[in-house]
Amino acid sequence: MRATIKDVSAAAGVSTKTVSRVLNGERYVSEALRLRVEMAVAQLDFQPSAVARILAGKRSNQIALIYDNHSPHYIHQIQTGIWERCLEQGVRLLAQPSDAGSPNLAREVGELIDQTRVDGVILSSPVTDASAALEALDKLGAPYVRISPGTDHGRSSSVSMDDAKAADDMTSHLIALGHRRIGFIFGHPNHTASDLRHFGYRRALDRAGLSYEPKYVRPGLFDFASGEAAADTLLDLPVPPTAIFASNDDMAAGVLTVAHRRGIAIPQDLSVAGFDDTALASQLWPPLTTVRQPTRQLAYAAASLLFDGDGVPVHRRLPHELVLRSSTAAPRSRSEA
Amino acid sequence: MRATIKDVSAAAGVSTKTVSRVLNGERYVSEALRLRVEMAVAQLDFQPSAVARILAGKRSNQIALIYDNHSPHYIHQIQTGIWERCLEQGVRLLAQPSDAGSPNLAREVGELIDQTRVDGVILSSPVTDASAALEALDKLGAPYVRISPGTDHGRSSSVSMDDAKAADDMTSHLIALGHRRIGFIFGHPNHTASDLRHFGYRRALDRAGLSYEPKYVRPGLFDFASGEAAADTLLDLPVPPTAIFASNDDMAAGVLTVAHRRGIAIPQDLSVAGFDDTALASQLWPPLTTVRQPTRQLAYAAASLLFDGDGVPVHRRLPHELVLRSSTAAPRSRSEA
DNA sequence: GAATAATATGACACCGATGACATACCTGCC
DNA sequence: GGCAGGTATGTCATCGGTGTCATATTATTC
Numbered sequence: 093m094r095a096t097i098k099d100v101s102a103a104a105g106v107s108t109k110t111v112s113r114v115l116n117g118e119r120y121v122s123e124a125l126r127l128r129v130e131m132a133v134a135q136l137d138f139q140p141s142a143v144a145r146i147l148a149g150k151r152s153n154q155i156a157l158i159y160d161n162h163s164p165h166y167i168h169q170i171q172t173g174i175w176e177r178c179l180e181q182g183v184r185l186l187a188q189p190s191d192a193g194s195p196n197l198a199r200e201v202g203e204l205i206d207q208t209r210v211d212g213v214i215l216s217s218p219v220t221d222a223s224a225a226l227e228a229l230d231k232l233g234a235p236y237v238r239i240s241p242g243t244d245h246g247r248s249s250s251v252s253m254d255d256a257k258a259a260d261d262m263t264s265h266l267i268a269l270g271h272r273r274i275g276f277i278f279g280h281p282n283h284t285a286s287d288l289r290h291f292g293y294r295r296a297l298d299r300a301g302l303s304y305e306p307k308y309v310r311p312g313l314f315d316f317a318s319g320e321a322a323a324d325t326l327l328d329l330p331v332p333p334t335a336i337f338a339s340n341d342d343m344a345a346g347v348l349t350v351a352h353r354r355g356i357a358i359p360q361d362l363s364v365a366g367f368d369d370t371a372l373a374s375q376l377w378p379p380l381t382t383v384r385q386p387t388r389q390l391a392y393a394a395a396s397l398l399f400d401g402d403g404v405p406v407h408r409r410l411p412h413e414l415v416l417r418s419s420t421a422a423p424r425s426r427s428e429a
Numbered sequence: 430m431r432a433t434i435k436d437v438s439a440a441a442g443v444s445t446k447t448v449s450r451v452l453n454g455e456r457y458v459s460e461a462l463r464l465r466v467e468m469a470v471a472q473l474d475f476q477p478s479a480v481a482r483i484l485a486g487k488r489s490n491q492i493a494l495i496y497d498n499h500s501p502h503y504i505h506q507i508q509t510g511i512w513e514r515c516l517e518q519g520v521r522l523l524a525q526p527s528d529a530g531s532p533n534l535a536r537e538v539g540e541l542i543d544q545t546r547v548d549g550v551i552l553s554s555p556v557t558d559a560s561a562a563l564e565a566l567d568k569l570g571a572p573y574v575r576i577s578p579g580t581d582h583g584r585s586s587s588v589s590m591d592d593a594k595a596a597d598d599m600t601s602h603l604i605a606l607g608h609r610r611i612g613f614i615f616g617h618p619n620h621t622a623s624d625l626r627h628f629g630y631r632r633a634l635d636r637a638g639l640s641y642e643p644k645y646v647r648p649g650l651f652d653f654a655s656g657e658a659a660a661d662t663l664l665d666l667p668v669p670p671t672a673i674f675a676s677n678d679d680m681a682a683g684v685l686t687v688a689h690r691r692g693i694a695i696p697q698d699l700s701v702a703g704f705d706d707t708a709l710a711s712q713l714w715p716p717l718t719t720v721r722q723p724t725r726q727l728a729y730a731a732a733s734l735l736f737d738g739d740g741v742p743v744h745r746r747l748p749h750e751l752v753l754r755s756s757t758a759a760p761r762s763r764s765e766a
Numbered sequence: 767g768a769a770t771a772a773t774a775t776g777a778c779a780c781c782g783a784t785g786a787c788a789t790a791c792c793t794g795c796c
Numbered sequence: 797g798g799c800a801g802g803t804a805t806g807t808c809a810t811c812g813g814t815g816t817c818a819t820a821t822t823a824t825t826c
Contacts, residue, residue, distance in 0.1 A: 094543055094569075096782055107806050112784060120804050142544040143483045144782035147811045152480070164505030164708070175526050184545065187524040189512050206431055207479035208521065232431075316712050345712040352714040371501070372709060375653050375682040377689040433812055444776045449814060457774050481812035484781045773822070778815105785810080792803075 095136035104132035115140055142184075152209040155398060156186040158201065158225065159216040162315070163342070165370040166387060170216050170239065173391025181399055186210060190219060192282065198224040205232045212236060212398040214391075218282045220250075235401060237394045242284015249401055251393045251408045255285045258383045258412040259292025259337075262365050265381075265414060266335045267300045270422045271363060274302075275326040275333035277312040277319060277343050286314075289339045289367065308333050312343050319346025327354065327362075334423040335363035341370045344380055348419070359421035369415050379417035386410045432473035441469035452477055479521070489546040492735060493523040495538065495562065496553040500651070500679070502707040503724060507553050507576065510728025518736055523547060527556060529619065535561040542569045549573060549735040551728070555619045557587075572738060574731045579621015586738055588730045588745045592622045595720045595749040596629025596674075599702050602718075602751060603672045604637045607759045608700060611639075612670035614649040614659040614680050623651075626676045626704065645670050649680050656683025664691060664699075671760040672700035678707045681717055685756070696758035706752050716754035723747045 097115075101108040106125055113121050114129040121129075132138070146152040157174055161167050171187070178185050186208060190200055197219075204210065205228075213236040219225055220241035226248075229236050238250040266274050276293045279286030294304050307329065310322035319338055323346060326333055338344035344366030348358065356362050358378055366373055366382035373380040393408050434452075438445040443462055450458050451466040458466075469475070483489040494511055498504050508524070515522050525541055527534060534556075541547065542565075550573040556562055557578035563585075566573050575587040603611050613630045616623030631641050644666065647659035656675055660683060663670055675681035681703030685695060693699050695715055703710055706721035730745050 098782080108783080109785095109806060110804090113805090116784085120802090122804065125805085139540060139543040141484075141546070141782055143480055143489070143546055144811090145784075146480045147478075147484050147813090148782075148784040149811090150784090164501045167505060168501030171524065172526070175524075185524055187508065187512075187522055189509070203476055206476040209478070209480055316708070342708075342712065349712065349714050349716075371653070371679075372712060375679065375686065375709060376712070377686050377714060379686075435812080445813075446776060446778095446815090447774090450775090453814085457772090459774065462775085478812055481781090482814075484783085485812075485814040486781085487814090767826105769825085771822100771824070773820100775818105775820075777818080779817100780815080781813090783811090786808090788805105788807075790803100790805080793801090795800090796798095 095138045097138075097140065099136055100129065100132045100138050103136060104128045146209050152211050153182065154184045154186055154208060154210045155212045155214065155395070156188050156204055156208065156210045157214045157216065158188045158190055158204075158219050160190050160192040160219050161216060163340075163368075163370070165372070166368070167216070169387035170391040173388035174214060174395045176388075177392050177395030177399070181395075183211070183399075190225075192218045192222045192225075197222055198228040201225050201228040202232065205229070205234045210234070214239065214394050214398060216240070216391075217242065217285060218280075221284055235398060235403070237398045237401070239390050239394045240285060242287070245407065246405060249397045249406045251390045251397065251410065253385055253390065253410050253412045255288035256292035256295065258367070258385075258414075259289035259339075260296040261292075261412075261414055262337055262367070262381075262383055263293045263296035264300070265416070266337065266363060266365065266420065267296065267302065269335075269363065269420060271333075271335040272302060272423075273305075273308065273331065273333040273335075275308045275310070275322075275336040277310050277322040277336065277338040277347070279312060279339035279343075280314040281311075283314070286339055293337060312339060314340050314342060316342050316346045316349075319343030320350050321346075323347040323350035327351075327356070333362075335365070335420065337365045339367050341366035341368045341373045341380060341382055344382070344419075345372055345376055348376055348380075359419055360424060363420040363423070365420055373415070374417070376419075378419045381417045381420040382415050384413040384415050386412065432475045434475075434477065436473055437466065437469045437475050440473060441465045483546050489548050490519065491521045491523055491545060491547045492549045492551065492732070493525050493541055493545065493547045494551045494553065495525045495527050495541075495556050497527050497529040497556050498553060500677075500705075500707070502709070503705070504553070506724035507728040510725035511551060511732045513725075514729050514732035514736070518732075520548070520736075527562075529555045529559045529562075534559055535565040538562050538565040539569065542566070542571045547571070551576065551731050551735060553577070553728075554579070554622065558621060572735060572740070574735045574738070576727050576731045577622060579624070582744065583742060586734045586743045588727045588734065588747065590722055590727065590747050590749045592625035593629035593632065595704070595722075595751075596626040596676075597633040598629075598749075598751055599674055599704070599718075599720055600630045600633035601637070602753070603674065603700060603702065603757065604633065604639065606672075606700065606757060608670075608672040609639060610642075610645060610668065610670040610672070612645045612647070612659075612663040612673040614647050614656060614673065614675040614684070616649060616676035616680075617651040618648075620651070623676055630674060649676060651677050651679060653679050653683045653686075656680025657687050658683075660684040660687035664688075664693070670699075672702070672757065674702045676704050678703035678705045678710045678717060678719055681719070681756075682709055682713055685713055685717075696756055697761060700757040700760070702757055710752070711754070713756075715756045718754045718757040719752050721750040721752050723749065
């Protein structure tokens, strides 16, 4: 059986409380005792039980990540970023997939907090905007940080990128290339980022003096199939767009596939842009022009805010980056209006 | 403050032990008391503290997943499969990324077990074959199940697919199409599956009476870039292969990109096959013929073995499936030897 | 009807740490 | 010399449950 604090205290000839003091680096321990305790700890290869600590103390040294996202790449980045920060902090990470729309969400979150006593929670989109979850967390007084929340920004600390600006940048890039008819594929309506990206697209058109044409804007669900469907509709138009900007890479992949199927050359006959810079983006043919979302860094920053936070909401905005690859180019004929 | 078992016992007018019995569905509780307790629980919205349970009892109702895998899709599938089973069991899941080659692996695993008291551990490749981790688990007596282990099969329960058979099937498919010169890209040397897939490839050639040509076999690392590099080498050969079988989809994507870059038509001039059936496979152009690895089901089964196991190693093998898409076809000229 | 077994309930210690508080020992200062 | 205040250490209750054991009640058997 593993050594407990009692074994250590016996071996060192001190009280368990003194051992506890040494363990936690408290003041008021003489150098002599500190040394004896440390030697006993080393000798017994003693590991304090996290469980007992939680029960007795205040901190659990565990945080939870609540997510509901169907992009493995995104979650992986998020998880990796958080984990990196946790490692530095000596904190464990509990993964909690969930369903942002579930009527049980509040209960699930409540159970998570009550049962595990996590010190804090990180929410990723779209759970960031599930009011049931937020209410449950507020009620229980659990600190939480949101990654890319869409609404209610004052409610908690958060990290985010500027989705509108990014979409604006990409759209402007296409306009600069000479495109005048730019299709846009909306993201999943549950994600607030979808709306922001759409707004950025529209703002860029507006600034360039191009009219916003609803027929060039199609709904999407952030998945491959919806990208295909949207592309089919757009390319069936009497005067199809010369460029299509999809709200994420998966949908852009769908656009590419439709184009290949129709024998449309990319980027000569059609420019395609995505969003996220997932691994997929560089593995497609042609490699996708897209927006690099600093996902891992966002996650890392979120964990930092959680650890260092003092209750006052802080917002951190991280910069995105346009990644220009070969799926975009000037349209074949610049004379088109 | 949250209700505790004491509040419930007071509200129901019974001892805490009786509440505990009801909570755990133990025998020997009268219907009347059970009802009173259940009502009190409902009324107070009582959630037993997992932490206290762990400390007092034997089970922690937590398991951990230790992984070190650079494929987000794979991990996501694994995590989802395990989570599904955990949900049924009311068990929480701790995610523990790690580095299979790290000299600290044994310590990390030891700390994980000691500190969290997880009931068991699931290992995914390649940590499945990191002897430091296995030794640490054995020493601490922690039950564990491995997903697709490569070595030492008798050592623990495990779930796996038949990698050799799958690669054999795919190779046989290419041979049946008429291919005689089939390139092969090896997987990451750390993963034992790599070796098995290669063996399956070779066995299929052998059975068909085709000679095994080392020049058609290139190393790879399971990533896109190594797929590109291997494809370039293969296609530069004086007599290049008419088909390339990559040990996973990412590398197959690399092959497709090289082919596109060189203007090689797929599948007319070159057939390409992958392995795993990741999301990527169906999002590429042309969609990839590949092997569907039952990752999620493997993970689910692994969790089941962990929960239901009684210490006796059990091995479960799940069936794979050939997914035929449009990246493979008969070679242009069947006359080639 | 007494002995035995099965059922039902509670008292209490305990899991392994930390928190609150008590106590003892030094210093330094009036 | 006595007292305040910082330093060092220990005692004991406590966190919120479960395990063990004792005991009371009811059912079964001969």
